[in-house]
Amino acid sequence: MNPKHYGQARMRALRTITASRPGRLLVGVVGVVALLTIVGLVALWPSGQGPKVAGAGVKTLAGTVTQVRSASCGGPTKQQCRTAKIRLDEGQDKGLQVDVVLGPAEVSPDLQVDQRVRMADQNAGVPVAPEAGPQEPSYAFSSVDRRTPVIALAVLFALLGAVVARGRGVLALLGTAMSLSLVVLWLVPAILDGGSPILVATVGALAVMFVTTILTYGITAQSLAAVTGIGVSLVAAALLGTLWTDLAGLDGKDGDLSAFTLQSGGELPLQGILLAGMVIGALGVLTDTVVSQVSTVAALHRAxxxxxxxxxYREAFVVGRDHLSATIHTLVLAYAGATLPLLLIASANGVTLSDAINDARLAEPIVSTLVGSAALVLSVPLSTALASVLVGRLPPDALSSDDGHSHHH
Structure with missing residues (x-):
C-alpha cells in the first residue's frame, strides 16, 4: 500500500474507533497508561551517578595467537597446563609478544595458531604515582574474540526477518532494537542510580511494550486493547514476583552481583534487581499471548x-487455552536450558531434588519461571475478557484485518 494511503487508512480507523463509547474508553485507558509511562521515564531518568568499582571494567585489546604449548603444571600431580604466546595487534604496545598461562589443559580454552583473541590491559585504570615512572606492560588472556560470529548471526537474523516478514519484519526488528536500547541505556542505569528496581522494571517494560506493539502492529483497536491487557498482566507479574521472592526468602545475594555489591559499598538492592529480571523476562511471552488473544477476538467479531x-470470550478462550499450553512449555524449557549446568552438577554429586530446589541458584530461576507462567495463565482470560468487552463492541470496520497476530491450531 502507498505510505500516504496507509497513513490515511490508519487515521480513518482511529476516527472510527473514537466514534463509539467503548472505543473512546479504550483510547482513554491507553492514553492514561502512556502518560504515566512517560512521567515514570522522566522521573526515573538516570543521572549517571550510580555506583562504580574502580578497576572492575577492564579494557581489552585485539591479539593473535602465535604459539600454543603444553607443559607440566608442577606440583605432585602430572597434570598438563596449556600456555600460549600472543601478539598484540593494537594499542601502544602493538606487536609485543606476551606469554600467558591458560591453565590445566582439561578446562582451558583450546586455542589455535592464528586465532584472534582479546587481551586484558591490567594497567588500564590503575592510578600511578608521578614518581613511580613508566609502568611495565602487563597483559592477561581475556577470551576468544567471538564478536564477529555474534554480529554475523545478528545480521543473519535481521535478514531472515526482513525477507520472510518483509515490511512487518523490518518494523519488528526496529522495535526490538529500540527496546534493547531502552533496557541498556535507561533501565540498567536507572537501577544503578538507586531507583526502585521493581518500579523501574515496570515502567521500562511498559515503555518497551508501547514501542514494540505500536511500531509492529500500528495504532489499531487490536493493538490498543493488547496494550491494556499486557499492562495489567505486567502489574500482576510484578505483584506475584514481589510476594513469592519474600515467601521463598530470595534476596539475590547468592548471584553474580553479590561481589559487585560488596565492592560498591552495598548500594545495590539485589532482591529488587531479581524482581526486575522477572518482570522483563515475562514481557516477551505476555506480549505474544495477549496480542494473539486480542487478534482472535477481533477476527471472530469481523466474521x-x-x-x-x-x-x-468463549470462542477465543478455546484458542488461548491451546496456545497457553505450548507457550508455558516453551518458557519452562528456556529456563531449564539456562540452569542445565547446575542440574548436571547436582545430579553428578547425588544431590536430592528437594535439596537442589532449595539452592538459591536453582530456586531463583524456578520462581522466575513460575511467576512468569502464572502471569501468562492470568493474561489469557484477562486479555480475552478485555478484548471481548472493548473490541467486541466496536463496529467491525474499526478493526484492521492485516495487523493481527494469530496462531492457527
Missing amino acids: NATLGARGL
Missing part, C-alpha cells in the same frame, strides 16, 4: 458481528 461479549 460474526452478532456474537456478544460472552460468545466472543
Whole structure:
C-alpha cells in the first residue's frame, strides 16, 4: 500500500474507533497508561551517578595467537597446563609478544595458531604515582574474540526477518532494537542510580511494550486493547514476583552481583534487581499471548458481528487455552536450558531434588519461571475478557484485518 494511503487508512480507523463509547474508553485507558509511562521515564531518568568499582571494567585489546604449548603444571600431580604466546595487534604496545598461562589443559580454552583473541590491559585504570615512572606492560588472556560470529548471526537474523516478514519484519526488528536500547541505556542505569528496581522494571517494560506493539502492529483497536491487557498482566507479574521472592526468602545475594555489591559499598538492592529480571523476562511471552488473544477476538467479531461479549470470550478462550499450553512449555524449557549446568552438577554429586530446589541458584530461576507462567495463565482470560468487552463492541470496520497476530491450531 502507498505510505500516504496507509497513513490515511490508519487515521480513518482511529476516527472510527473514537466514534463509539467503548472505543473512546479504550483510547482513554491507553492514553492514561502512556502518560504515566512517560512521567515514570522522566522521573526515573538516570543521572549517571550510580555506583562504580574502580578497576572492575577492564579494557581489552585485539591479539593473535602465535604459539600454543603444553607443559607440566608442577606440583605432585602430572597434570598438563596449556600456555600460549600472543601478539598484540593494537594499542601502544602493538606487536609485543606476551606469554600467558591458560591453565590445566582439561578446562582451558583450546586455542589455535592464528586465532584472534582479546587481551586484558591490567594497567588500564590503575592510578600511578608521578614518581613511580613508566609502568611495565602487563597483559592477561581475556577470551576468544567471538564478536564477529555474534554480529554475523545478528545480521543473519535481521535478514531472515526482513525477507520472510518483509515490511512487518523490518518494523519488528526496529522495535526490538529500540527496546534493547531502552533496557541498556535507561533501565540498567536507572537501577544503578538507586531507583526502585521493581518500579523501574515496570515502567521500562511498559515503555518497551508501547514501542514494540505500536511500531509492529500500528495504532489499531487490536493493538490498543493488547496494550491494556499486557499492562495489567505486567502489574500482576510484578505483584506475584514481589510476594513469592519474600515467601521463598530470595534476596539475590547468592548471584553474580553479590561481589559487585560488596565492592560498591552495598548500594545495590539485589532482591529488587531479581524482581526486575522477572518482570522483563515475562514481557516477551505476555506480549505474544495477549496480542494473539486480542487478534482472535477481533477476527471472530469481523466474521460474526452478532456474537456478544460472552460468545466472543468463549470462542477465543478455546484458542488461548491451546496456545497457553505450548507457550508455558516453551518458557519452562528456556529456563531449564539456562540452569542445565547446575542440574548436571547436582545430579553428578547425588544431590536430592528437594535439596537442589532449595539452592538459591536453582530456586531463583524456578520462581522466575513460575511467576512468569502464572502471569501468562492470568493474561489469557484477562486479555480475552478485555478484548471481548472493548473490541467486541466496536463496529467491525474499526478493526484492521492485516495487523493481527494469530496462531492457527
